[in-house]
Amino acid sequence: AQRVTQPEKLLSVFKGAPVELKCNYSYSGSPELFWYVQYSRQRLQLLLRHISRESIKGFTADLNKGETSFHLKKPFAQEEDSAMYYCALSGKGDDKIIFGKGTRLHILP
Amino acid sequence: DAGVIQSPRHEVTEMGQEVTLRCKPISGHNSLFWYRQTMMRGLELLIYFNNNVPIDDSGMPEDRFSAKMPNASFSTLKIQPSEPRDSAVYFCASSLMGTAAYNEQFFGPGTRLTVL
Numbered sequence: 724a725q726r727v728t729q730p731e732k733l734l735s736v737f738k739g740a741p742v743e744l745k746c747n748y749s750y751s752g753s754p755e756l757f758w759y760v761q762y763s764r765q766r767l768q769l770l771l772r773h774i775s776r777e778s779i780k781g782f783t784a785d786l787n788k789g790e791t792s793f794h795l796k797k798p799f800a801q802e803e804d805s806a807m808y809y810c811a812l813s814g815k816g817d818d819k820i821i822f823g824k825g826t827r828l829h830i831l832p
Numbered sequence: 833d834a835g836v837i838q839s840p841r842h843e844v845t846e847m848g849q850e851v852t853l854r855c856k857p858i859s860g861h862n863s864l865f866w867y868r869q870t871m872m873r874g875l876e877l878l879i880y881f882n883n884n885v886p887i888d889d890s891g892m893p894e895d896r897f898s899a900k901m902p903n904a905s906f907s908t909l910k911i912q913p914s915e916p917r918d919s920a921v922y923f924c925a926s927s928l929m930g931t932a933a934y935n936e937q938f939f940g941p942g943t944r945l946t947v948l
Contacts, residue, residue: 757932766835766836766941767923769936774934809874809875813933817932818930818935819865819877820877822875
């Protein structure tokens with residue numbers, strides 16, 4: 724079964740400290756992985772996708788097929804990073820996306 | 833471009849009433865997705881359309897839920913009769929048709945539904 728697991732509902736990190744949002748997936752094949760973000764009073768939006776191998780707003784995510792993980796990392800947290808983060812996957816060639824339950828990141832001053 | 837438009841933004845209704853949520857996708861997008869967001873279950877895909885045709889409705893919870901897309905610029909999600917457990921935020925998203933890896937989904941602001 725296809726599944727995305729985000730073990731932390733809430734993660735609190737001090738400003739300037741490193742951030743790691745955990746994401747594990749279950750999929751019988753080669754999935755495409757994404758991170759979506761929803762800032763307060765804004766729409767849910769794509770943050771990054773592993774296929775692009777990009778860094779957005781200082782965030783990176785590496786697909787680890789052995790551990791079936793796609794953790795989101797940032798070396799130095801900023802207050803504007805406070806938001807709800809969703810890890811998601813799609814099957815290769817698939818139109819639809821399956822989302823995890825989300826992790827709320829709270830950056831402490 | 834206003835992006836994906838959803839109406840109403842908030843809906844409060846009583847159990848047993850019919851509820852209709854509306855969505856206008858981004859012009860030129862030919863895939864449309866309906867999601868439901870709850871604290872317990874997170875963000876779940878209910879149904880999606882390609883070129884106005886329903887492709888996968890396996891996420892629709894029960895027969896009380898129905899969705900239509902009569903043309904490329906309008907879709908509705910209807911709940912009849914509504915129940916308190918339907919209370920959630922309902923999102924609509926649109927994209928160009930094709931694999932999700934290459935076609936970003938753009939989300940609307942959501943409709944917060946409360947069924948009393």
